Amino acid sequence: MILKDCQRAALEHIRQHSAARREVAQETIAHLLEMSNIAQEDFPQALSSIQSHARVALHFHPDRLSQNLTSVADLLLTDGLYKNQFETFLSNGALSPDKGGYRDLWENGMFGEVYMTAHVTPSDRPKYGALNLMLLPDGPSPRFGSCYFLLKPHVLPRCTFSSTGSQLNPPEKGTLDTLDGVLAALLTESFYREFALGVHNIRTRQLIDHLRDNLTKPFQDPSTQAAARNLDYFIEVQVHGPIWLADDVEILVADPSFKRTKTGMLLEKICEGYDIELFWHCGFVLNVEEVPLDFRGPKMPSLARRVASGTFLDVEMIGEAAADLKRHPERWRDRGPYEYVLQELKRLWHVLVKFGKPNNTQK
Structure with a gap:
């Protein structure tokens, strides 16, 4: 090289x-x-x-x-x-x-x-x-x-x-x-x-x-x-x-x-x-009711409920939310400016890594 x-x-x-x-x-x-x-x-x-x-x-x-x-x-x-x-x-x-x-x-x-x-x-x-x-x-x-x-x-x-x-x-x-x-x-x-x-x-x-x-x-x-x-x-x-x-x-x-x-x-x-x-790898999936208030901030539970498709959260759902934020930032203004919400989604991924269980369900 x-x-x-x-x-x-x-x-x-x-x-x-x-x-x-x-x-x-x-x-x-x-x-x-x-x-x-x-x-x-x-x-x-x-x-x-x-x-x-x-x-x-x-x-x-x-x-x-x-x-x-x-x-x-x-x-x-x-x-x-x-x-x-x-x-x-x-x-x-x-x-x-x-x-x-x-x-x-x-x-x-x-x-x-x-x-x-x-x-x-x-x-x-x-x-x-x-x-x-x-x-x-x-x-x-x-x-x-x-x-x-x-x-x-x-x-x-x-x-x-x-x-x-x-x-x-x-x-x-x-x-x-x-x-x-x-x-x-x-x-x-x-x-x-x-x-x-x-x-x-x-x-x-x-x-x-x-x-x-x-x-x-x-x-x-x-x-x-x-x-x-x-x-x-x-x-x-x-x-x-x-x-x-x-x-x-x-x-x-x-x-x-x-x-x-x-x-x-x-x-x-x-x-x-x-x-x-x-x-x-084994992946991560997390019940939205198990998202804590004291890791990456108290807004994580409400964000998880908004992002999740049903009861459980995985990283593909976070990605879909990030894509929607990119295409339609106006839909997320209730949570703050674009850069702030993007940072929130990054933090939600950290929550998923920290507390998620192995993602054994295959699509």
Whole structure:
């Protein structure tokens, strides 16, 4: 992959940032290994496994509509290319695709102002994902979408990494060859809290063993596994350069609520057309009477009742509501301005992930 000057500069900026902090990070790692009675040579084996076999996950909602009312799934099928929010004006996180906006400013700050030059185009900006280290069936960061692509490991050398969302500007950043700070933060979490990226009761020894042994195994069918519901803890990945479905994507994991729907058929066509393996995870369904008042705000129960088709809520219904909001914002004015209602629907998805039961009913 031939990267543009700004993309190479972004990678080098993060590499230098990490290299300046490398000695302290390595001291932290060595201390945690000693305190955990782990041989020093075990860590390089785990690191090598990550560098050679880890996959980046790109979460997305396939039924969200673009500015011209074309769905994400339609765009993926037609273009064969995964785009960033500066191109699509869509985001499942903070939407700010304008020059001088929030994301523009934090990206330029993070990557050393490399996107400030006039010749940089929207497509030159990074695409955001999460590192799929714990192999959770609903993905490493489901808050950003009900479906996710898993990229082939050959993409890793053109990625940068941060220990959490880059909008928080965490100091632990790195490239594939300078991951010390990011991994020191991960090991610290496992040592002091017995927790790692959404997985509880995992100590440092278990984490090292998992990273060394399990990333090389064949992908396991996620439909047979319980969802991890990890909304908040992830290693963010910024992918530099284009992401072509035919060349860079290996697996698609989709929500079963899309089976036998127009969106589901588009997802199947994407996988057939671009030689991507398709899996379905267990999904989420929630009785609207079980939507709490104290998670993502007191307006969630009333929104769930409005969005749901009958008694139960799933992500396809949330997508239908988002599409209706896009086409007919006047119908939703009783709940607030367009941007506010859109944010409410994002929060309702978080509620569904947190409290939903496996979606065993097939359409």
